Amino acid sequence: MRKLGKITKVFVISLLCVIIVSSVAIYAFAIKRPTTIPVMADTKPYKWNKVTLGEKVLSSDGSEYYLWTKKGENPNWIIFFSGGGVSWDAESASHPIKIMNFMTGRDTGNYFANIPFYMLTLLGGMLATDNPDNPFKEWNVVYIPYSTGDFHVGNNSAEYKKKNGSSFTMHYNGKNNVQSSLDWIYANVDKPDKLLIAGESAGGFGSAFWANTIAKHYNESEIYQYSDSSYLNSDKWPDIVKNEWHADFKQTFGFSPEADLIGSAVKANSHLLPANAVLLQSYSLFDEILIHFQNKINDYTGPFDQRNVADWSRQMRESTKALDSSIPNYYYYLTDYGLNAKTGTTPHTFATRETFYKAEQDGVKLLNWLDDIINKQKNYSVGHKFIEELDNGQD
Numbered sequence: 001m002r003k004l005g006k007i008t009k010v011f012v013i014s015l016l017c018v019i020i021v022s023s024v025a026i027y028a029f030a031i032k033r034p035t036t037i038p039v040m041a042d043t044k045p046y047k048w049n050k051v052t053l054g055e056k057v058l059s060s061d062g063s064e065y066y067l068w069t070k071k072g073e074n075p076n077w078i079i080f081f082s083g084g085g086v087s088w089d090a091e092s093a094s095h096p097i098k099i100m101n102f103m104t105g106r107d108t109g110n111y112f113a114n115i116p117f118y119m120l121t122l123l124g125g126m127l128a129t130d131n132p133d134n135p136f137k138e139w140n141v142v143y144i145p146y147s148t149g150d151f152h153v154g155n156n157s158a159e160y161k162k163k164n165g166s167s168f169t170m171h172y173n174g175k176n177n178v179q180s181s182l183d184w185i186y187a188n189v190d191k192p193d194k195l196l197i198a199g200e201s202a203g204g205f206g207s208a209f210w211a212n213t214i215a216k217h218y219n220e221s222e223i224y225q226y227s228d229s230s231y232l233n234s235d236k237w238p239d240i241v242k243n244e245w246h247a248d249f250k251q252t253f254g255f256s257p258e259a260d261l262i263g264s265a266v267k268a269n270s271h272l273l274p275a276n277a278v279l280l281q282s283y284s285l286f287d288e289i290l291i292h293f294q295n296k297i298n299d300y301t302g303p304f305d306q307r308n309v310a311d312w313s314r315q316m317r318e319s320t321k322a323l324d325s326s327i328p329n330y331y332y333y334l335t336d337y338g339l340n341a342k343t344g345t346t347p348h349t350f351a352t353r354e355t356f357y358k359a360e361q362d363g364v365k366l367l368n369w370l371d372d373i374i375n376k377q378k379n380y381s382v383g384h385k386f387i388e389e390l391d392n393g394q395d
Helices: 002-027 099-104 174-188 202-217 237-244 249-253 261-272 288-297 306-326 366-376 384-391
Strands: 049-052 066-070 077-081 140-144 156-161 167-172 194-200 222-228 278-284 330-335
Touching: 077 202, 140 174, 174 202, 194 202, 194 366, 202 222, 202 249, 202 261, 222 261, 222 366, 261 278, 261 306, 278 306, 278 366, 288 306, 306 330, 306 384, 330 366
Parallel strands: 077 140, 077 194, 194 222, 222 278, 278 330
Antiparallel strands: 049 066, 066 140, 156 167
Protein backbone atom coordinates (compact mmCIF):
# COMPACT_ATOMS: atom_id res chain seq x y z
CA MET A 1 0.00 0.00 0.00
CA ARG A 2 2.98 2.31 0.56
CA LYS A 3 3.86 1.95 -3.11
CA LEU A 4 0.29 2.78 -4.03
CA GLY A 5 0.59 5.95 -1.98
CA LYS A 6 3.79 6.91 -3.80
CA ILE A 7 2.25 6.25 -7.20
CA THR A 8 -0.87 8.22 -6.36
CA LYS A 9 1.26 11.04 -4.93
CA VAL A 10 3.28 11.31 -8.14
CA PHE A 11 0.07 11.42 -10.17
CA VAL A 12 -1.43 14.02 -7.82
CA ILE A 13 1.65 16.23 -7.90
CA SER A 14 1.74 16.12 -11.69
CA LEU A 15 -1.95 16.93 -12.00
CA LEU A 16 -1.67 19.64 -9.36
CA CYS A 17 1.10 21.31 -11.31
CA VAL A 18 -1.11 21.35 -14.38
CA ILE A 19 -4.00 22.78 -12.39
CA ILE A 20 -1.87 25.50 -10.81
CA VAL A 21 -0.48 26.49 -14.19
CA SER A 22 -3.99 26.48 -15.59
CA SER A 23 -5.28 28.63 -12.74
CA VAL A 24 -2.50 31.17 -13.21
CA ALA A 25 -3.24 31.18 -16.92
CA ILE A 26 -6.71 32.55 -16.22
CA TYR A 27 -5.16 35.89 -15.43
CA ALA A 28 -2.97 35.66 -18.52
CA PHE A 29 -6.05 34.90 -20.65
CA ALA A 30 -4.64 31.50 -21.59
CA ILE A 31 -7.60 29.43 -20.38
CA LYS A 32 -9.66 28.38 -23.37
CA ARG A 33 -13.00 30.09 -23.11
CA PRO A 34 -15.74 28.74 -25.35
CA THR A 35 -18.37 31.00 -26.82
CA THR A 36 -22.01 30.05 -26.33
CA ILE A 37 -23.53 29.49 -29.77
CA PRO A 38 -26.30 26.87 -29.96
CA VAL A 39 -26.24 26.37 -33.75
CA MET A 40 -23.16 24.63 -35.16
CA ALA A 41 -23.47 26.38 -38.52
CA ASP A 42 -22.88 29.74 -36.81
CA THR A 43 -19.53 28.79 -35.29
CA LYS A 44 -16.05 29.58 -36.55
CA PRO A 45 -13.64 26.75 -37.46
CA TYR A 46 -11.25 25.48 -34.78
CA LYS A 47 -12.83 27.41 -31.93
CA TRP A 48 -14.39 25.70 -28.91
CA ASN A 49 -18.05 26.50 -28.36
CA LYS A 50 -20.30 25.81 -25.39
CA VAL A 51 -23.77 24.36 -25.96
CA THR A 52 -26.44 24.47 -23.27
CA LEU A 53 -28.92 21.62 -23.41
CA GLY A 54 -32.05 22.27 -21.35
CA GLU A 55 -33.68 21.00 -18.17
CA LYS A 56 -32.87 17.29 -18.06
CA VAL A 57 -29.11 17.69 -17.87
CA LEU A 58 -27.08 18.22 -14.71
CA SER A 59 -23.85 17.15 -13.06
CA SER A 60 -23.75 14.80 -10.09
CA ASP A 61 -23.69 17.70 -7.60
CA GLY A 62 -26.65 19.39 -9.30
CA SER A 63 -24.54 21.97 -11.13
CA GLU A 64 -24.76 22.96 -14.81
CA TYR A 65 -24.03 20.47 -17.57
CA TYR A 66 -23.27 21.37 -21.20
CA LEU A 67 -21.49 20.31 -24.39
CA TRP A 68 -18.35 21.57 -26.10
CA THR A 69 -18.08 21.59 -29.89
CA LYS A 70 -15.46 22.56 -32.43
CA LYS A 71 -16.02 22.88 -36.17
CA GLY A 72 -13.43 21.51 -38.58
CA GLU A 73 -13.09 21.82 -42.34
CA ASN A 74 -13.89 18.35 -43.62
CA PRO A 75 -17.02 16.14 -43.50
CA ASN A 76 -15.72 13.86 -40.73
CA TRP A 77 -16.74 13.94 -37.06
CA ILE A 78 -15.43 12.86 -33.68
CA ILE A 79 -17.94 12.33 -30.88
CA PHE A 80 -15.69 12.13 -27.84
CA PHE A 81 -16.77 10.93 -24.39
CA SER A 82 -14.75 12.44 -21.54
CA GLY A 83 -13.20 10.41 -18.77
CA GLY A 84 -12.92 11.36 -15.10
CA GLY A 85 -13.22 8.57 -12.53
CA VAL A 86 -16.17 6.58 -11.22
CA SER A 87 -18.55 6.27 -8.26
CA TRP A 88 -19.87 2.86 -7.27
CA ASP A 89 -21.36 3.25 -3.76
CA ALA A 90 -21.98 5.77 -0.97
CA GLU A 91 -18.37 5.76 0.18
CA SER A 92 -16.92 6.44 -3.26
CA ALA A 93 -19.61 9.02 -4.03
CA SER A 94 -18.73 10.95 -0.88
CA HIS A 95 -15.21 11.59 -2.19
CA PRO A 96 -15.30 13.55 -5.46
CA ILE A 97 -12.13 14.95 -7.00
CA LYS A 98 -11.41 18.42 -5.61
CA ILE A 99 -8.52 20.82 -6.03
CA MET A 100 -8.22 21.10 -2.24
CA ASN A 101 -7.57 17.36 -2.08
CA PHE A 102 -4.48 17.88 -4.20
CA MET A 103 -3.31 20.87 -2.20
CA THR A 104 -3.71 19.21 1.21
CA GLY A 105 -2.28 15.83 0.25
CA ARG A 106 -5.51 13.92 0.86
CA ASP A 107 -6.84 11.14 -1.38
CA THR A 108 -7.39 12.63 -4.83
CA GLY A 109 -11.03 11.56 -4.97
CA ASN A 110 -12.93 9.23 -7.25
CA TYR A 111 -14.78 11.30 -9.88
CA PHE A 112 -15.50 14.84 -11.06
CA ALA A 113 -18.76 16.03 -9.48
CA ASN A 114 -19.00 18.95 -11.92
CA ILE A 115 -17.31 20.11 -15.12
CA PRO A 116 -13.86 21.51 -14.18
CA PHE A 117 -13.36 25.09 -15.33
CA TYR A 118 -9.87 24.24 -16.61
CA MET A 119 -10.78 21.11 -18.58
CA LEU A 120 -10.65 22.65 -22.06
CA THR A 121 -7.11 23.84 -21.42
CA LEU A 122 -6.05 20.23 -20.75
CA LEU A 123 -7.54 18.82 -23.95
CA GLY A 124 -4.89 18.05 -26.56
CA GLY A 125 -3.94 14.91 -28.43
CA MET A 126 -6.41 13.98 -31.14
CA LEU A 127 -8.55 17.03 -30.26
CA ALA A 128 -5.71 19.54 -30.82
CA THR A 129 -6.51 21.23 -34.12
CA ASP A 130 -3.43 23.46 -33.82
CA ASN A 131 -0.96 20.57 -34.00
CA PRO A 132 0.18 19.83 -37.58
CA ASP A 133 1.01 16.23 -36.61
CA ASN A 134 -2.57 15.48 -35.61
CA PRO A 135 -4.17 13.30 -38.32
CA PHE A 136 -7.60 14.48 -37.11
CA LYS A 137 -6.84 18.21 -36.98
CA GLU A 138 -9.43 19.08 -39.63
CA TRP A 139 -12.21 16.95 -38.16
CA ASN A 140 -15.32 18.34 -36.47
CA VAL A 141 -15.58 17.56 -32.74
CA VAL A 142 -18.34 17.16 -30.18
CA TYR A 143 -16.91 16.70 -26.69
CA ILE A 144 -19.30 15.16 -24.13
CA PRO A 145 -18.08 16.13 -20.63
CA TYR A 146 -18.30 13.67 -17.73
CA SER A 147 -19.40 14.74 -14.27
CA THR A 148 -21.71 11.97 -13.04
CA GLY A 149 -19.40 9.11 -12.00
CA ASP A 150 -21.50 6.54 -13.90
CA PHE A 151 -19.65 5.92 -17.18
CA HIS A 152 -22.24 8.14 -18.94
CA VAL A 153 -25.16 5.72 -18.35
CA GLY A 154 -26.78 6.37 -14.96
CA ASN A 155 -30.41 7.29 -14.38
CA ASN A 156 -30.72 7.61 -10.61
CA SER A 157 -30.64 10.26 -7.90
CA ALA A 158 -29.22 8.29 -4.99
CA GLU A 159 -29.58 9.47 -1.41
CA TYR A 160 -26.39 8.67 0.46
CA LYS A 161 -24.98 9.34 3.89
CA LYS A 162 -21.41 10.27 4.72
CA LYS A 163 -19.53 8.72 7.63
CA ASN A 164 -20.32 11.79 9.75
CA GLY A 165 -24.05 11.13 9.30
CA SER A 166 -24.79 13.98 6.90
CA SER A 167 -26.81 13.23 3.78
CA PHE A 168 -26.20 14.15 0.16
CA THR A 169 -27.72 13.43 -3.23
CA MET A 170 -25.66 11.84 -5.96
CA HIS A 171 -27.12 12.48 -9.38
CA TYR A 172 -26.17 9.58 -11.61
CA ASN A 173 -27.50 11.47 -14.60
CA GLY A 174 -25.23 10.26 -17.37
CA LYS A 175 -28.00 8.76 -19.49
CA ASN A 176 -30.02 11.99 -19.63
CA ASN A 177 -26.89 14.04 -20.29
CA VAL A 178 -25.83 11.87 -23.20
CA GLN A 179 -29.33 11.58 -24.65
CA SER A 180 -29.77 15.37 -24.57
CA SER A 181 -26.32 15.71 -26.14
CA LEU A 182 -27.27 13.30 -28.90
CA ASP A 183 -30.53 15.18 -29.55
CA TRP A 184 -28.45 18.30 -30.20
CA ILE A 185 -25.93 16.37 -32.30
CA TYR A 186 -28.64 14.80 -34.47
CA ALA A 187 -30.17 18.24 -35.06
CA ASN A 188 -26.87 19.88 -35.98
CA VAL A 189 -24.69 17.21 -37.55
CA ASP A 190 -25.55 15.94 -41.02
CA LYS A 191 -24.34 12.53 -42.12
CA PRO A 192 -20.55 12.41 -41.61
CA ASP A 193 -18.39 10.64 -44.16
CA LYS A 194 -16.40 9.12 -41.30
CA LEU A 195 -17.64 9.01 -37.71
CA LEU A 196 -15.26 8.26 -34.85
CA ILE A 197 -17.09 7.48 -31.59
CA ALA A 198 -14.29 7.71 -29.06
CA GLY A 199 -13.52 8.14 -25.39
CA GLU A 200 -10.78 7.71 -22.82
CA SER A 201 -10.85 5.99 -19.43
CA ALA A 202 -14.45 6.26 -18.12
CA GLY A 203 -15.33 7.84 -21.46
CA GLY A 204 -13.99 4.80 -23.26
CA PHE A 205 -16.70 2.78 -21.53
CA GLY A 206 -19.30 5.42 -22.41
CA SER A 207 -18.30 5.54 -26.08
CA ALA A 208 -18.56 1.74 -26.34
CA PHE A 209 -21.95 1.68 -24.59
CA TRP A 210 -23.50 4.42 -26.75
CA ALA A 211 -21.87 3.45 -30.07
CA ASN A 212 -24.80 1.36 -31.27
CA THR A 213 -27.33 4.12 -30.52
CA ILE A 214 -25.25 6.67 -32.42
CA ALA A 215 -24.47 4.32 -35.30
CA LYS A 216 -28.16 3.64 -35.88
CA HIS A 217 -28.71 7.34 -36.54
CA TYR A 218 -25.70 7.60 -38.84
CA ASN A 219 -26.01 4.19 -40.47
CA GLU A 220 -24.68 5.43 -43.81
CA SER A 221 -21.43 6.75 -42.30
CA GLU A 222 -18.14 4.91 -42.01
CA ILE A 223 -18.15 3.99 -38.29
CA TYR A 224 -15.17 3.63 -35.94
CA GLN A 225 -15.43 3.05 -32.19
CA TYR A 226 -12.30 3.71 -30.13
CA SER A 227 -11.87 3.13 -26.39
CA ASP A 228 -8.61 4.33 -24.85
CA SER A 229 -7.50 2.94 -21.46
CA SER A 230 -10.82 1.48 -20.32
CA TYR A 231 -10.32 -1.84 -18.55
CA LEU A 232 -11.69 -2.41 -15.04
CA ASN A 233 -12.64 -5.96 -14.07
CA SER A 234 -15.02 -6.56 -11.17
CA ASP A 235 -17.76 -9.04 -10.30
CA LYS A 236 -19.55 -6.03 -8.82
CA TRP A 237 -20.34 -4.39 -12.18
CA PRO A 238 -23.75 -6.00 -12.83
CA ASP A 239 -24.94 -4.97 -9.35
CA ILE A 240 -23.47 -1.44 -9.61
CA VAL A 241 -25.00 -0.89 -13.02
CA LYS A 242 -28.43 -2.09 -11.87
CA ASN A 243 -28.77 -0.97 -8.25
CA GLU A 244 -26.55 2.13 -7.99
CA TRP A 245 -26.76 3.67 -11.45
CA HIS A 246 -30.19 2.27 -12.47
CA ALA A 247 -28.87 1.80 -16.00
CA ASP A 248 -31.11 -0.63 -17.84
CA PHE A 249 -28.40 -2.09 -20.07
CA LYS A 250 -30.44 -4.75 -21.79
CA GLN A 251 -33.18 -2.37 -22.86
CA THR A 252 -30.99 0.68 -23.53
CA PHE A 253 -27.83 -0.85 -24.99
CA GLY A 254 -28.90 -4.35 -26.07
CA PHE A 255 -26.61 -6.45 -23.89
CA SER A 256 -26.00 -7.45 -20.28
CA PRO A 257 -22.93 -6.17 -18.38
CA GLU A 258 -20.29 -8.63 -17.21
CA ALA A 259 -17.28 -8.52 -14.88
CA ASP A 260 -15.19 -7.53 -17.91
CA LEU A 261 -17.44 -4.56 -18.54
CA ILE A 262 -15.63 -3.11 -21.56
CA GLY A 263 -15.21 -6.59 -23.02
CA SER A 264 -18.94 -7.23 -22.82
CA ALA A 265 -19.60 -3.95 -24.66
CA VAL A 266 -17.11 -4.66 -27.44
CA LYS A 267 -18.48 -8.18 -27.92
CA ALA A 268 -21.99 -6.78 -28.18
CA ASN A 269 -20.90 -4.08 -30.62
CA SER A 270 -19.34 -6.69 -32.87
CA HIS A 271 -22.87 -7.75 -33.87
CA LEU A 272 -24.92 -4.66 -32.96
CA LEU A 273 -22.92 -2.18 -35.06
CA PRO A 274 -22.89 -2.22 -38.87
CA ALA A 275 -20.87 -5.10 -40.29
CA ASN A 276 -18.13 -2.79 -41.59
CA ALA A 277 -17.70 -0.88 -38.29
CA VAL A 278 -14.17 -1.00 -36.90
CA LEU A 279 -13.60 -1.52 -33.15
CA LEU A 280 -10.40 -0.16 -31.60
CA GLN A 281 -8.77 -0.26 -28.18
CA SER A 282 -5.48 1.10 -26.82
CA TYR A 283 -3.88 0.23 -23.49
CA SER A 284 -0.88 1.20 -21.46
CA LEU A 285 0.46 -2.16 -20.33
CA PHE A 286 0.70 -1.42 -16.58
CA ASP A 287 -1.75 1.50 -16.26
CA GLU A 288 -1.23 2.90 -12.75
CA ILE A 289 -4.61 4.65 -12.50
CA LEU A 290 -6.71 1.76 -13.75
CA ILE A 291 -4.95 -0.62 -11.36
CA HIS A 292 -5.57 1.83 -8.52
CA PHE A 293 -9.31 2.02 -9.29
CA GLN A 294 -9.74 -1.71 -9.85
CA ASN A 295 -8.17 -2.32 -6.44
CA LYS A 296 -10.56 0.17 -4.81
CA ILE A 297 -13.69 -1.17 -6.49
CA ASN A 298 -12.78 -4.75 -5.52
CA ASP A 299 -11.89 -3.82 -1.91
CA TYR A 300 -8.36 -5.09 -2.44
CA THR A 301 -6.25 -4.52 0.68
CA GLY A 302 -3.10 -6.37 -0.32
CA PRO A 303 0.18 -4.77 -1.34
CA PHE A 304 0.47 -2.64 -4.46
CA ASP A 305 3.46 -4.57 -5.77
CA GLN A 306 4.67 -6.08 -9.01
CA ARG A 307 2.39 -9.10 -8.60
CA ASN A 308 -0.64 -6.82 -8.25
CA VAL A 309 0.44 -4.83 -11.30
CA ALA A 310 1.10 -8.01 -13.30
CA ASP A 311 -2.30 -9.47 -12.35
CA TRP A 312 -4.16 -6.47 -13.79
CA SER A 313 -2.00 -6.48 -16.92
CA ARG A 314 -2.61 -10.18 -17.47
CA GLN A 315 -6.39 -9.74 -17.12
CA MET A 316 -6.37 -6.84 -19.57
CA ARG A 317 -4.31 -8.74 -22.12
CA GLU A 318 -6.47 -11.85 -21.78
CA SER A 319 -9.51 -9.72 -22.51
CA THR A 320 -7.75 -8.17 -25.52
CA LYS A 321 -6.70 -11.61 -26.79
CA ALA A 322 -10.25 -12.98 -26.50
CA LEU A 323 -11.71 -10.05 -28.43
CA ASP A 324 -9.01 -10.25 -31.08
CA SER A 325 -9.59 -13.97 -31.63
CA SER A 326 -13.36 -13.66 -32.02
CA ILE A 327 -14.06 -10.30 -33.70
CA PRO A 328 -13.00 -9.74 -37.34
CA ASN A 329 -12.95 -5.92 -37.25
CA TYR A 330 -11.23 -5.52 -33.87
CA TYR A 331 -7.73 -4.05 -33.54
CA TYR A 332 -5.61 -3.17 -30.51
CA TYR A 333 -2.59 -1.08 -29.56
CA LEU A 334 -0.68 -2.30 -26.50
CA THR A 335 2.41 -0.47 -25.29
CA ASP A 336 4.74 -0.25 -22.34
CA TYR A 337 5.71 3.29 -23.37
CA GLY A 338 6.63 5.42 -20.36
CA LEU A 339 7.42 2.46 -18.10
CA ASN A 340 8.55 3.71 -14.69
CA ALA A 341 11.46 1.52 -13.59
CA LYS A 342 10.82 2.22 -9.91
CA THR A 343 7.07 1.60 -9.74
CA GLY A 344 6.74 -0.84 -12.63
CA THR A 345 3.74 1.12 -13.92
CA THR A 346 2.91 3.06 -17.08
CA PRO A 347 0.91 6.28 -17.70
CA HIS A 348 -2.85 6.49 -18.05
CA THR A 349 -4.59 7.47 -21.34
CA PHE A 350 -3.29 8.75 -24.66
CA ALA A 351 -6.18 10.20 -26.66
CA THR A 352 -6.18 13.79 -25.35
CA ARG A 353 -2.68 13.87 -23.86
CA GLU A 354 0.78 14.68 -25.20
CA THR A 355 1.47 10.94 -25.17
CA PHE A 356 -0.85 10.73 -28.20
CA TYR A 357 2.09 12.08 -30.22
CA LYS A 358 4.91 10.41 -28.30
CA ALA A 359 3.76 6.86 -27.53
CA GLU A 360 5.47 4.32 -29.74
CA GLN A 361 5.57 0.53 -29.77
CA ASP A 362 7.54 -1.74 -32.07
CA GLY A 363 8.35 1.20 -34.33
CA VAL A 364 4.73 2.33 -34.71
CA LYS A 365 3.45 5.51 -33.09
CA LEU A 366 -0.05 5.46 -31.63
CA LEU A 367 -1.18 8.39 -33.77
CA ASN A 368 0.10 6.67 -36.94
CA TRP A 369 -1.76 3.49 -35.98
CA LEU A 370 -5.02 5.41 -35.71
CA ASP A 371 -4.27 7.40 -38.85
CA ASP A 372 -3.53 4.24 -40.84
CA ILE A 373 -6.75 2.52 -39.78
CA ILE A 374 -9.19 5.41 -39.85
CA ASN A 375 -7.83 7.62 -42.63
CA LYS A 376 -5.99 5.09 -44.81
CA GLN A 377 -7.95 1.83 -44.28
CA LYS A 378 -4.81 -0.08 -43.25
CA ASN A 379 -6.01 -2.32 -40.46
CA TYR A 380 -3.58 -3.94 -38.02
CA SER A 381 -2.80 -4.35 -34.34
CA VAL A 382 0.32 -3.32 -32.43
CA GLY A 383 1.96 -4.99 -29.44
CA HIS A 384 1.56 -8.63 -30.49
CA LYS A 385 4.44 -9.69 -28.27
CA PHE A 386 2.47 -8.78 -25.15
CA ILE A 387 -0.26 -11.21 -26.23
CA GLU A 388 2.28 -13.86 -27.17
CA GLU A 389 3.73 -13.64 -23.65
CA LEU A 390 0.43 -15.01 -22.37
CA ASP A 391 0.74 -18.02 -24.64
CA ASN A 392 4.28 -18.56 -23.38
CA GLY A 393 3.22 -18.40 -19.74
CA GLN A 394 4.91 -15.04 -19.18
CA ASP A 395 3.36 -12.07 -17.35
